[in-house]
Amino acid sequence: MGQTAEKHGDNYINHSAGIKSWLLTLDHKRIGLMYFCTTMVFFLVGGIFALMMRMELFSPGMQYMTQDTFNKFFTYHGAIMVFMVIIPLIPAALGNLVLPMQLGAKDVAFPRWNLVSYYIYLGGALLAASTLFIKQVDTGWTFYTPYSIRSSTSATYVLLGAFTMGFSSILTGLNFIVTIHKLRAPGLTWDRLPLFLWALYATSVIQVLATPVLAITLLLLTLERTLGIGIFDPKLGGDPVLFQHFFWFYSHPAVYIMILPAMGVISEIIPAFSRKPIFGYKAIAAATFGIALVSFVVWGHHLFVSGQSELANFVFSLLTMFVAIPTGVKVFSWLGTLYKGSLRFDVPLLYAFGFLFVFTIGGLTGVFLAVVSVDVHLTDTYFVIAHFHYVMVGGTILAFLAGLHYWFPKFTGKMYHDGLAKVACWFVMIGFNVTFFPQFIVGALGMPRRYADYLPQFTEYNRLSTIGSWILGAGLFMVFINIARSLKSGKPAGDNPWGALTLEWQTPSPPPMENFKHDPVVTDGPYEYRGENVHWGMNA
Amino acid sequence: MTMYRLKRLSLFILVGIVSSVSLTAGGAHAATLPVAATDVARDWDSIYWFLMWVSAFFFVGIVVAMAIFAIKYRKGVNKRPKYLHGHTGIEVLWTIIPTIIVLWMFWWGWLVYKDMVHAPQDAMEIHVIGKQWQWQFVYNNGKSTVGDLYVPANKPVKLIMSSEDVLHSFFVPNFRVKQDVVPGMYTHVWFEAKIPGIHQIYCTEYCGGLHSGMLARMIVLTPEQWHNFQLGKEIDLKTLAPDPTFPGYETLNNVMMLDRQSKIAAAEAPKNTGGQLSLADKGKALMAAKGCIACHTTDGSKLVGPSYKGIYGADVKLADGRTVKADDNYIRESIENPTAKVVEGFPPSMPPYKGLMSEEEILSMIEFIKSLK
Incomplete structure (x- = not known):
């Protein structure tokens, strides 16, 4: 048995007590945990909206709610899951916990800004969520004009909430970029940087460059709603399609804010559980930046049927194809890492396998939507819903769950319950596929998205999907039961239960206040599993 | 490794393979598309199937590789992992081959798209007005209908569309065409329907309140029926050929509209075309x-x-x-x-x-x- 929390005594959790010591903390790990708890609360709320929508869609006709209520439900589900959950989930929660430790740093470069960033996020999220109690909002999370201008609901406050949360995203991005540049441990050269950090770096660049465009767009829309300045509403001389360009100029790169860190998590887990160096380190790092770069010039593929010019459709369809190539490189490189490894199927690797399985479907169906003529039939149908849930849930959420089980022992010092975690993983995997796979079919048959009601010939597919949502919900519920239970009564995990080589594992669990007892020095790459160290860590 | 662990692992792999094969088979079946009622729709189906099979190939390949690795290289079997950082040749290969494939997909998609959006010169023009939450159709002879769009079979038809209020989108799955309908500007779709009968029209851009009820019917008429329609006669929809290739077509004709009885809008169009202005x-x-x-x-x-x-x-x-x-x-x-x-x-x-x-x-x-x- 290695060193345990009890032996070390002082760590970041028990270092100081009282609610104030948490709310005013400058410690990146505590801030990471605060992000984690907040995003989980919103994940629960967004998930409940999803379950209620699926309930209504169990049968054609309106059963439990009016169309207006349904429209509000899908708006909140989308807005909460995108702005309050998936965007901050991996970068802000896991990123804050892991990034400084993988660098061998004591904290991020600007700890005060880090805390400010959290409160900006919380403030924006609460402002947006407060509309749940007054008039709500029914515009869809995309706020397409001119409907969003004329909607009599509380759209203005949701817009301002999203606007506010954007600053948190920018600040965190800036903080991470500076931290990666300035606070790497001696010997941690760029070609030894863990791939999770390459992913966070690329994500941060997108956050810093793209978020201001969303801020401007949301502000213009707010001005138009409140002061009647004609920018997007044709009645006032505006152009509604311009809004879509502005919106997706941010929101397409934002898709990569959601998926790149997830890919980073997978790149950490696969070598650690294969006991092999990652296959094609440079190719994966380059692919990460390739995707980030291309993400800025493909927004127009959301507008293939919007009325934009044929030339624009040609260019955006062509450019979008270049997303597929680096994405393929990553998937193949992960397979290459598994090849001739010594695979240990602990929960993180199980989720990583699940990720590879569903993310491949998500990626391949993305190619369908990039082909301009194919997109014409499929866009705005359930095919698109299925596609982006395979990427956002199947990709990001599964990778998050992989990362959650991977780093849980590090940051709590406790081990989760293995059996329950495996059962939960199967529930999540099966539930997810049963929920979303039928949506490809029903979408190809022509069922449009954002429909409160549907034609009877689509009933079976919708029923299957609703049943799947219960299985998925049960699986996620088990994950959280497991966490809650293990926090209290989990077995001591030891410092490095996976025998991983990155720096966060070379210090006690939970880590002490400033992460390392002695300043670490790096002498080798992050995935140099060979000879003497292939066997499981000191606790195996 | 104990027998128990081996069994559990085999079960895990078995479930993985069965589910991937069933998903792929399901995907192929999923590909059950609505009937292709135009030539463009048939071309669309060809490229869709091409994409589907290429995807199935890669997906099955990846999953089978994962399954084989999970069996051959699990901890209990392979105790000596290979110390390997990459392989330039294979990395170049898996960059270049997908590049060629996706570029081909792009180009084919573009060719189909050009046919999809370029109406023939002699296309008959009909005007479409979208409004919350109904579709109005205005014909060049001055007639106007709400909820039902009447078109002749085997003749190219070009729709000139605009919106009175917010964004809508005009979608006919059987024709594989979709186009947003935007206030303040005109957008177009065209088609040449080969199958007489009723084809579903949806609004596919969220437009508030009753978005999911903003449906309409595309009624494709034989030359004789079209002639009668132009004379202002009622068309007996029961005589229209149903579409036998649509899954569940027997319900097609009576469930097309959720609960709206669609009629030629009498208020807008005089019954007798004799005195009607074009x-x-x-x-x-x-x-x-x-x-x-x-x-x-x-x-x-x-x-x-x-x-x-x-x-x-x-x-x-x-x-x-x-x-x-x-x-x-x-x-x-x-x-x-x-x-x-x-x-x-x-x-x-x-x-x-x-x-x-x-x-x-x-x-x-x-x-x-x-x-x-």
Whole structure:
């Protein structure tokens, strides 16, 4: 048995007590945990909206709610899951916990800004969520004009909430970029940087460059709603399609804010559980930046049927194809890492396998939507819903769950319950596929998205999907039961239960206040599993 | 490794393979598409199937590799992992081959797209007005229907669409066409329906409240039925051929509309076409009433403003030196906001008519200008 929390005594959790010591903390790990708890609360709320929508869609006709209520439900589900959950989930929660430790740093470069960033996020999220109690909002999370201008609901406050949360995203991005540049441990050269950090770096660049465009767009829309300045509403001389360009100029790169860190998590887990160096380190790092770069010039593929010019459709369809190539490189490189490894199927690797399985479907169906003529039939149908849930849930959420089980022992010092975690993983995997796979079919048959009601010939597919949502919900519920239970009564995990080589594992669990007892020095790459160290860590 | 662990692992792999194969088979079945009722739809189906099979190939390949690795290289079997950082040759290969494949997909997709959006010159034009939450169709003979769009089979039809309020989108799955309908501008779709009968139309851009009830029917008529329709006779929908290839087609005809009884909008269209004005004639009367012809002639001679004759489809030279094509969007803009594009040699003296006319009035005026060849 290695060193345990009890032996070390002082760590970041028990270092100081009282609610104030948490709310005013400058410690990146505590801030990471605060992000984690907040995003989980919103994940629960967004998930409940999803379950209620699926309930209504169990049968054609309106059963439990009016169309207006349904429209509000899908708006909140989308807005909460995108702005309050998936965007901050991996970068802000896991990123804050892991990034400084993988660098061998004591904290991020600007700890005060880090805390400010959290409160900006919380403030924006609460402002947006407060509309749940007054008039709500029914515009869809995309706020397409001119409907969003004329909607009599509380759209203005949701817009301002999203606007506010954007600053948190920018600040965190800036903080991470500076931290990666300035606070790497001696010997941690760029070609030894863990791939999770390459992913966070690329994500941060997108956050810093793209978020201001969303801020401007949301502000213009707010001005138009409140002061009647004609920018997007044709009645006032505006152009509604311009809004879509502005919106997706941010929101397409934002898709990569959601998926790149997830890919980073997978790149950490696969070598650690294969006991092999990652296959094609440079190719994966380059692919990460390739995707980030291309993400800025493909927004127009959301507008293939919007009325934009044929030339624009040609260019955006062509450019979008270049997303597929680096994405393929990553998937193949992960397979290459598994090849001739010594695979240990602990929960993180199980989720990583699940990720590879569903993310491949998500990626391949993305190619369908990039082909301009194919997109014409499929866009705005359930095919698109299925596609982006395979990427956002199947990709990001599964990778998050992989990362959650991977780093849980590090940051709590406790081990989760293995059996329950495996059962939960199967529930999540099966539930997810049963929920979303039928949506490809029903979408190809022509069922449009954002429909409160549907034609009877689509009933079976919708029923299957609703049943799947219960299985998925049960699986996620088990994950959280497991966490809650293990926090209290989990077995001591030891410092490095996976025998991983990155720096966060070379210090006690939970880590002490400033992460390392002695300043670490790096002498080798992050995935140099060979000879003497292939066997499981000191606790195996 | 204990027997128990081995069994559990085999079970895990078995579930993985079975589910991937069933998902792929399901995907192929999923690909059960609505009937392809136009030639463009058939071309669309070809490329869709191509994409499906290429995807299935890669997906099955990846999953089978994962399964084999999970068996051969699990901890208990392979105790000595290979120390390996990569392989330049194979990395180049798996970059280049997918590049070629996706570029081919892009190009094929583009070729189909061009056919999808370029209507033949002789296409019959019908106007579509989207409004919360119904579809109105205005024919060149002045007739107007709500909820049902009547078109002839085997003839190219071009729809000129606009919205009275917010964004809508016109989607006919059986034709594989979809186009947003945008307030303040005209967008188009075209098709040549090969299968007479009823085809579903959906609104696919969220437009508030009853978005999911904004449905309509595309009623494709045989030449004889089309003739009767033009004479103003009621079309007996029961005689229309149902579409036997649509999954669950037997329910198709009676569930097409959620609960709306669709009828030719009697209020808008007189039953007897004998005394009915064509759309262009309505535009002519309107332009006389509004005083447009005080400044614009219809015979090519020059007054305060440019003549309407021959202007539609022509290249117009503007005062600022640009040249624009006089299409529907240009004429609409020139009515609503005349000083946006002033024709060279004319004063910017016309008042804007934005917000003063309905969608239907504007399109009747455009139709009148079109008729002055």
